[in-house]
Amino acid sequence: MAYILIIDDDPDIANASANVLRSEGHEIETQLVPEDAMKSIEKRRPDLIVLDVMFPGDASGGFELARWLSRKFKETKQSPVPVVMVSAINQKVPFGFSNSDIDDAWLPVSEFMEKPIDFEILKSKVKFLLANPRNG
Amino acid sequence: METPLGKMLDRAQEYVDSMAHFFADFRDRATDDYSRLLTYHIARHKKSLSLLHSLLTPEELSRVRTTPLKTGEDDFLPERVFNSYYLVSESKPSEVIATAIDFLEVLVGFYEWLDDQFQGMPISKVLKELIEKEGKEIEKLRSIETESFFEKQDTK
Numbered sequence: 664m665a666y667i668l669i670i671d672d673d674p675d676i677a678n679a680s681a682n683v684l685r686s687e688g689h690e691i692e693t694q695l696v697p698e699d700a701m702k703s704i705e706k707r708r709p710d711l712i713v714l715d716v717m718f719p720g721d722a723s724g725g726f727e728l729a730r731w732l733s734r735k736f737k738e739t740k741q742s743p744v745p746v747v748m749v750s751a752i753n754q755k756v757p758f759g760f761s762n763s764d765i766d767d768a769w770l771p772v773s774e775f776m777e778k779p780i781d782f783e784i785l786k787s788k789v790k791f792l793l794a795n796p797r798n799g
Numbered sequence: 800m801e802t803p804l805g806k807m808l809d810r811a812q813e814y815v816d817s818m819a820h821f822f823a824d825f826r827d828r829a830t831d832d833y834s835r836l837l838t839y840h841i842a843r844h845k846k847s848l849s850l851l852h853s854l855l856t857p858e859e860l861s862r863v864r865t866t867p868l869k870t871g872e873d874d875f876l877p878e879r880v881f882n883s884y885y886l887v888s889e890s891k892p893s894e895v896i897a898t899a900i901d902f903l904e905v906l907v908g909f910y911e912w913l914d915d916q917f918q919g920m921p922i923s924k925v926l927k928e929l930i931e932k933e934g935k936e937i938e939k940l941r942s943i944e945t946e947s948f949f950e951k952q953d954t955k
Contacts, residue, residue, distance in 0.1 A: 723836040758840045
């Protein structure tokens with residue numbers, strides 16, 4: 664069982680993801696606001712994070728949070744926490760973000776997934792990353 | 800002494816890296832969240848020259864890099880371009896897009912200058928692909944600006 668933090672401002676999506684991953688036996692916490700998520704991470708390090716990109720008033724909030732996490736764990740010489748980024752950003756703006764954009768400096772995440780979330784794929788990615796955290 | 804094409808390709812890589820640095824600096828100061836979001840898209844250009852590796856084998860690339868330029872070295876100095884631009888913290892998406900387009904047009908001009916020298920050679924095909932790729936990106940940025948994506952929507 665792992666402790667997974669889901670960060671998404673849409674409570675329906677956060678709860679649906681939480682229910683799916685809880686049914687896999689994991690302990691789940693959901694946060695709707697990046698700042699609250701940061702406080703939560705400071706208190707307890709998750710084993711994996713599921714992270715949205717766009718938040719109200721902060722269109723790149725997920726990208727910023729991913730960079731903050733990367734810096735934080737580097738500074739404290741901790742291994743990185745795997746991050747599965749889930750977003751509808753490509754449906755809103757024709758940027759075409761994908762796994763090929765994962766990058767230490769700009770997009771330090773483990774996986775990039777499009778919304779609507781395919782929960783079977785989410786489950787398999789979470790399972791893989793928890794078993795292979797170095798890929799995170 | 801003849802200048803090898805590889806030196807010019809390195810300079811193009813330096814240019815796209817500098818572009819990413821330029822927008823990273825702005826990203827960390829930007830007060831408009833859509834302007835900040837745009838930087839994440841634009842910075843992806845630092846990987847644009849990876850196209851060389853997908854279109855050429857390592858042997859072909861190595862050979863291409865040693866090909867001498869037909870004319871003298873171009874006066875293409877990345878820092879010169881970036882020194883004449885500055886985005887203030889409050890810059891709106893339209894200003895970010897206009898700046899990125901200016902930068903990409905300079906890059907396309909450089910590729911066109913190189914391409915003129917290598918007509919009929921394998922590298923010309925690659926340079927044309929780079930020109931086309933950056934040209935499409937310029938069009939995409941123009942359409943994002945024209946369609947005012949950032950004025951229409953709520954963040955979510």
